[in-house]
Structure formats: structure tokens, C-alpha cells
Amino acid sequence: MRKFIHDFHVVENRDLNPGHFVLTLKPDVELTPIFPGQFTEVRVDGSANTFLRRPLSIHDVDYKANTVTLLVQKKGDGTNRLASMKYGETVNLVYPLGNCFHIGSSGERALLVGGGCGVAPLLYLGKVLAKSGIHVTTLMGARTEEYIMEAELYKRYGELLITTEDGKAGTKGYVIHHEIWRERNFSFDRVYTCGPDPMMKAVARLAARHHVPCEVSLEQTMACGVGACLCCVVETNEGNKCTCTDGPVFDPNNLINWL
Amino acid sequence: MRKFIHDFHVVENRDLNPGHFVLTLKPDVELTPIFPGQFTEVRVDGSANTFLRRPLSIHDVDYKANTVTLLVQKKGDGTNRLASMKYGETVNLVYPLGNCFHIGSSGERALLVGGGCGVAPLLYLGKVLAKSGIHVTTLMGARTEEYIMEAELYKRYGELLITTEDGKAGTKGYVIHHEIWRERNFSFDRVYTCGPDPMMKAVARLAARHHVPCEVSLEQTMACGVGACLCCVVETNEGNKCTCTDGPVFDPNNLINWL
Amino acid sequence: MKPSLEVKIHNLVLKNPVMTASGTFGYGPEFEDFFDPSTLGGIFVKGTTGKLRQGNPYPRMAETPMGMLNAVGLQNKGVDGFINDIYPRIKHYHTNLIVNVSGSTIEEYIEVAEKINSLDHVPAIELNISCPNVKEGGMAFGTSCPSAAAVTRAVREVYQKTLIVKLSPNVTSIAEIAQAVEGEGADAVSVINTLLGMAINAETRRPVLSTVTGGLSGPAIKPVALRMVWQTANAIKIPVIGLGGIMTASDAIEFILAGATAVQVGTANFIDPAVCPKIIEGIEDYLIRHGIDNIKSLISGLNIN
């Protein structure tokens, strides 16, 4: 897949809750095809403490509107600067980067499990899966009700299940505590997950117990995003692999100490 | 004079021409008294290449509106970032810094000579001089007609004379070529000047030839602005002096190699 | 309960570990409008030499990416000027006044140290054997073990109070230099002085500084400073005072975790003249947030496993 460096304009910057926002970005040229699970390296101008680009998953793509959407958690200076971006401002993106989730065959049933801002790549994944005739169930883990993000959008592509830590919405607990994982309920052909490593490990183990393939999306710290610096490695059965080019999507069976 | 560190809000950002703009800034607290010739050290947030504060002269003060005004030339990243500031944005100022122009007695005649963005401190100086009953004549040197800045404002406090390099407006040439300097026209008790060093040197020599006191306002590069780093020195008859505390206003008689 | 911020450097008791670095805070009065210098753990005053010095010609400063170069070159009124004109105006500060002693010859260091020894309100000196900005001496003393040892030994003989030696980062092994001065009776070391750097104006094809090269300071050098503090603290038993690019409380904590007993804040004073009280407060907040009641337990507290 050919990579590009383009200036994008902010079309919308929408707050989801105090910690997260969604940026909709539009380039002057036509978007190149992007696959679910891919990410972009965003240059953050106007933040003195943000020297490197910031890797962010593609949250959604709208080819008709010629926009990409990012769902971002305010973490440090870089993401807070992005949070302050206004309509019309310019951001420079290197994209699309990385490999992508495997899209199964029509009629399959897929479970998409996201925790925190790890839900980001799952919206576009759900969209593409649904278009491919796959039955989508999204399981979203949020700290509290306030942190359930864009529920209506996820519901467009299939069923949405929710867990919150206090149980005020959905099932109480973490994603792995949801009843969907019980033997009698589990009816999926494939599991996709993105979120904190411990969550993904637990999900990967559950998927293994159910004997279905699983894909995890990693977030190793990156410098280049294009396979040049070798900073973003993860240990696999075949030695160190780059998360930015060999990933971010991996089969947990290939990752050391994951299952 | 007590110095303060305050956050100011941008009340207005007005372009004068492609190279210059005027920022009007308002603090949440009451402005402290500021004297003509003093400057402020401005922290430029959101510019990765601007580590140090930027020294800028106080262009005007409006105690009623509780605002200070800066007239700024777009030079590098720092001033260009300031040029992009929008209504409501915050800038942090350390002020008021430095000494100030000497204000003579009522009835005196003062000639204020500014070149380029060196006119900045002369507006507030003219205002205070006029208020003190001194007859103000401002001689403004601009590259072209387009670069004559805020003529109407300067005219409020006295006569405004102009030179441009192509002669399309005012007298053709530099400020020192204006006929005001001819023996039979020269009727001033004191000369003040701010602008490029070569211009100020020429003006100081003319003032000396007319046997009137002259004050020049220097722009040595600064790190601290408060007399701590000793970076902004100028050679004087009494050894190195700090432009930020002993100046920026100096008597050229005390400066080495000036007259 | 409020956590204790008190640390000790040899005989000096610091009410908190935050001090100001030589050459970046004047003598204190320059900052009185912004905060009370007595709230500091200590003040390292501008480098002081035997005789009055005019320093280097202008320009003396170049801004660099997240840092600055200076080539001030020890402009100061000389030790007698300090004692007569400056000391009387600052000796009432309720903090540790430390004189940064500079020179071109061992004799000059001795002369200054002896004179400062007699000042009641100056409990320590910092030997500047690392100034990159004067041709004769300065940094040269700090870049070899024998010369660093020689100047420390000579000053130790005439100076009875707390003797701190400020080390140069422009060396292959700062730990070895630290060991050399520890061996001669230094009571503490300051790590680091500025890195030797250079700036060029491509348009005029000239150096920006009158001296061509100058000393690099600010956040740009923090990773190097942190590494050197860590290496030095692991090599010697006397306390290390860490500095180089500290802008925030978090930066200060990092130096302390790496092995510094106290820190100095330099260039940051130019960006925010009221930064020091903020750093002190931030350290206190950190201790409270982490449930630590005494800052001393953070010193060398880096967990490398």
C-alpha cells in the first residue's frame, strides 16, 4: 500500500467526554484506500514538547466526504494540542501505515473488543466487516457510563455490548467479565481486540479457550512509523518485529508471553 | 518599578501591512504604571522554535481600557506565532522592564525619530510628552508608503513627518535626509530615536551636531530581560552595561563607538 | 502531614532541594519582585574572579532548539567588588548563599576562596572548573583528572567550609573526574556545567557568538545531564547536586531519582522568573501524591529492575 504525506484540514473537532475527542480531517487531494486497523503518524505543530509525530489509529473513513476520523484520548501535550484544534486548521499526516485486520468471509460472526480509546480502530473495522456480510458484535469496556463513546455509531454495524467498572451501564466489571464469554453464549468465529495490553492478553486467552482466531492491535512507542528506526519492536516467535510495519495487528499466538 | 508576570488576553490583532501587526492585550488584573521606552518579555507558546521570551517595546498603554499595545514586525517563528494569535488567546508577559526615556519640561520641543518597527516605542512616548506639555514632532522613516504605520495615531500628539526610500510619500531617502535637520529648520530641544543601529548612530551624530541631548533605544539580544544573564551588554564609558536594566534607553555619549 | 523537603549537602542544611544555578539568577535581588529568594534551598551566585572582568564582547547569546548558548565569559565585579558592593545587599537572605569561584590560575582560585572564607553568611563555595567561555583556564581544569585534583587540593587547603566542585560535561568520563576531586576533599559536586556548542548564522556566514563557541544550557541538555548525574552518583560517596535543563518539578524529581541530593535551576529562570517556587511546590505535591513523607527517600531511588 502506498504511503502518503498530506496536509489535512480540521472539518470537525468534537468532544466525547472530558478525556476524549474525535477529529474529522479532510485532505485537499483524494484519500487513498485505507484498511481497518491501519494508523497514521500525525505531526503536531504548535506544541513545544511534541517533537515526534503521534501514531493514531484510523477511527473511521468516509470516502464520499473524503474524510478520515481519529478518536483520541487526551494524554500529554501532543494529544492536548490536537484537542485544541479548530475548524480549518491544518494537520500533516503520514498514512496509511501498518498492516490491517483480517477480514473473514461473508456470514461469519465477529466479536470486536475494545477498552478505553482502544475502541478507536474498531468502528471502521465494524463498518468494513458489516459491508462484507459479517455479523458484528462490539463489546466496549468503559470506566464509567460517561466514557462509553459513540454508542450510536457502533450500533449501526451490529450489536453493541457494554461493560462499565461500576456497572451503572451494561455489565459491571471489565470486558472479560461479560456473559458473552460464557460457553453457552459464545458463538463467534473470530475475535478482534484493541486496548490496554493486560486487557488484550486476557481477551486473547479467552479467544484461545474458545478455539477461535484472535487479532490484537498493539501500541508500542514509535519514532518513525515506517519501519526505519526499529524502536517499536515486539518479541515474536520469529524474533523482534516492528509494530509499525509488521503490525500493529498481530496474532497473539506469535507473540512471546502473550498466551 | 516593580515587575510583574501576568497573563494577558488578546483583545485585538490588527495587521498594518504584510510585515507588521499590532497586538492589543489586556490582563485580568489592573495594569501597573508603565513608562515610555520600557519593554516587556513575551512568552510565545505554541512555537516549537521559540524557547526564550521575546523582548518587545510597549507601543501604547491605555489605562482606561486597561490594555497595552505592541507593534511587532514578523521576523522569525516567534513573531509569526504572535501574528497568528486570535481574540481571547492568552500571552504571558513579564513587564514593565528596563529604564525609560527622559521626559523634559513643559514647553520644550522634542523630535522623535523612528525607523521600521523602531517607531514602536515612540507612540507612547509621544502621548506622554504631549500630555506633559511638550511639542512633539515625529519623524518616521519607512521603506515604502505601505510601511508607514499608524500615521493617524502619531498625528494625535503632534506633527508627523515622513521619509520613504522611493519618495512616493514624504521626503525621499532615509530619516537623516529630511530637511528638518537643516540648520534653519532645526528647532528642537531633545531628540529620541529608535530603529536600526546605523540609523540611530546617524541620528545621534546629527543631534550632537545640533548640540541637543539625544536618547537612543537599543535592541541587543536578550535571554532574561531582568539583569541576571548578562547577555545583552553594550560597551559604555563605564564598562559593559545591560540593555535590559541599564537600558534600553541610553545617552549615545556614553556608548563606545557611537558618536 | 506535610512531607519534609529538607536535605543536607555536607554541612549545609537546605530547607528544600531547589537552588538557583550560577549565572542565571544574578545575585537574588533581580528576582525579588517575583518571589522571596529566602524560600530557596540555596543561591549560587554569579562566577566570581580575583579581579573585575568585563567578560566577552557582544553577542554573547544564541538561542538553540530547546536551549541557548552563552558566552558571557565571567563578567563580574571581582571578589572585592562582591564583598563590598553585593554581599551586604544579600547576606540577610535566609538561605544558603554559595559563591561560584572562578579563575584562570590556581592562585586566582585560592585568592577568591580565601577571601570568601571570611564571609559569615556564605557557608559554601562552588569551584567552577568547567566554564567553557574563558580562554585561559576554566574548563581546562575540569577536563583532566590531574588538573581537577590539583585545583581542588589547593583550594581545600585554604577553604574550611563546604567545598563543592562543579564538573564539566565535556569529558569522556565524568565519573573519573568526580572521583579525582572527591579524593582531594571536595564535599560535593555539581553536575553539570554547560556543554560546549556553537551556532552559525547561515545567511551572514558568521558565528553567532563573538567567541565562536559557547556553553549550551536548557532542556536540550537534560538527557545528558541526567545520565551524568547517574554515572557520578554511582561512582562517589559525596553528594551530587544535579542540574541541566530542569524546568519542572518532574525534571527535579528525575535528577533526584538518578542520584542527586539537591538540584539547581538555571536557564528556566529566564523563561519563567517565578519558576523556582513552582518547582518547590510541585515537589511537595509529588511527595504527597506518592505518599512519601521525606524527600530523602527519593534520592537514588531509581528502580532499574
Add this chain to the structure above:
Amino acid sequence: MKPSLEVKIHNLVLKNPVMTASGTFGYGPEFEDFFDPSTLGGIFVKGTTGKLRQGNPYPRMAETPMGMLNAVGLQNKGVDGFINDIYPRIKHYHTNLIVNVSGSTIEEYIEVAEKINSLDHVPAIELNISCPNVKEGGMAFGTSCPSAAAVTRAVREVYQKTLIVKLSPNVTSIAEIAQAVEGEGADAVSVINTLLGMAINAETRRPVLSTVTGGLSGPAIKPVALRMVWQTANAIKIPVIGLGGIMTASDAIEFILAGATAVQVGTANFIDPAVCPKIIEGIEDYLIRHGIDNIKSLISGLNIN
């Protein structure tokens, strides 16, 4: 008329003085989507060792003020892997392919250099005696004159083409090391590799890097790199290749004015993968704007009077 950008490094003819630094540009294909690598003056490929290496554990990277620390630790497929898997994919580039030769022992350097010597499309090697990120060897060779001389001498005996030695900035006198390798037949030196630094996470009280310390690169180190290029160029007769924090054409010009015959662009490739063609264009614009018809007249063109 277009100005000439061509320079020579010993036998290498560079169509322009802009090359990419080892470890920051992969092998070239990684950047083909952004520009044609053949437009470069040269490509320094990733450090290559005798055997395949997995490098250091994750995390290997820490962002710092205007820079970054890396502790990649020479992950590479080994010299045979390079020759069999990578070389065939890049040997058609119309530019100078230079292999960065790394090792833990003199024998390893010799082994790699000998094997690379036989590759038709690799006209030069760069001896990396300055990698701070591997325990055994690497930087140790580059921090003393005798060891730098020894490894240069040994490789010179087996390597007939252009031999470039990449120097470590973590030394008291880089000029002396440069003289030592010049004395053993090096054809050029690259100045500088990364400065040794460290990053700590104050909240977790742990080092950010798995190796505790790592190599600092990026604009933060530019003033130090520029100073070292200037000192080195004044001390030796063979060409100096300058690098360290170059982000723009103006940065490149500064290094050339300080004495570099050519430059390498490293970390900047991460911020803007298409930065190199912009730098080349910017240099050309500069020459036109200043009425200079040949870049060679800028080399060591700093006016210090």
C-alpha cells in the same frame, strides 16, 4: 545557471552533499513512497554486524526536548543477511550505498568489512566505533585514541575502498580521536554519533529505556555537533561528514560552513519522511540566492573575523 552541488569524499562522488544517517533511513525502500532514494548524495544503511542481532529489549525509545533517545542496539540481520536479503533490493540505486559496520571485537569489524569489500555497489563503509547502545564494544572503541586507532588500522588492512570512521561525541577531545584515525588511513570521518543520555519516568520511578541509557539525537544536539565538526575540520586534512540534528537546508549549510564536506540527515527523517529532497532543494536555493555557483566554495567558509 544551476549551481553545482557535487562534492567528493575521497573517491566517492556525491551528486549533492545530502546523505541519510545510519539507523534512521532503514535501507532505502522504507522511504520509496516518499521520494526516490537515488536523488540522495548517499545512503548510510543500518549498522551491520557479523551475526544477526535482535538488539535490546523494548522500550528502546524516549522522546526528549527537541530530540530523542534510542537504544535499538544494532538490531540487524548480520552481514550475510544484508548481502543475501537486502543488498539485491537496493544495489540498483543510483547513489552511494555505504554500509555502517559495527561490532563488539576487532575481529568482527574485520569480518564485516572484508565481506562488504566484495560488493560492487558499495563503494565505502562507515566504521561505527561510537554506538552507545551495546554493552560490549561499540562506543568503547571510539572513546580513546589507541583503541580508535587500532580498529581503524585493522580494518584498513582488509578494506580497499573508501573508509569512513564515525566518531563518538562522548569524549574530551574529538579532534584528537580524529587525528588518531586519520593517522591510520581513514579516508573521512563522520561527526557525530549520538550523545549518551538518559530518561526517567518520574511517576513510575523507572528508566524509560530498557538499557537505562541511550543515544540522544535530533535538534537538541545540533549546537554540540556543529562545534565538534568545526573542531575536527580544523584538526585534520581528510574530509568531515557532518551530522547531528540537521532538519533544514539552513542547518546543512551551517555544518558545511563549519567544515563539513557533506552531511547526513538522521532523526529528521522521522518527522518528515520527505525532508531530504527539501534539504537538497533548499541548499540549491541558498546557493542561487547568494550567487554561489559551486557548493565547494562554502566548505569551511565560516567567516570568524
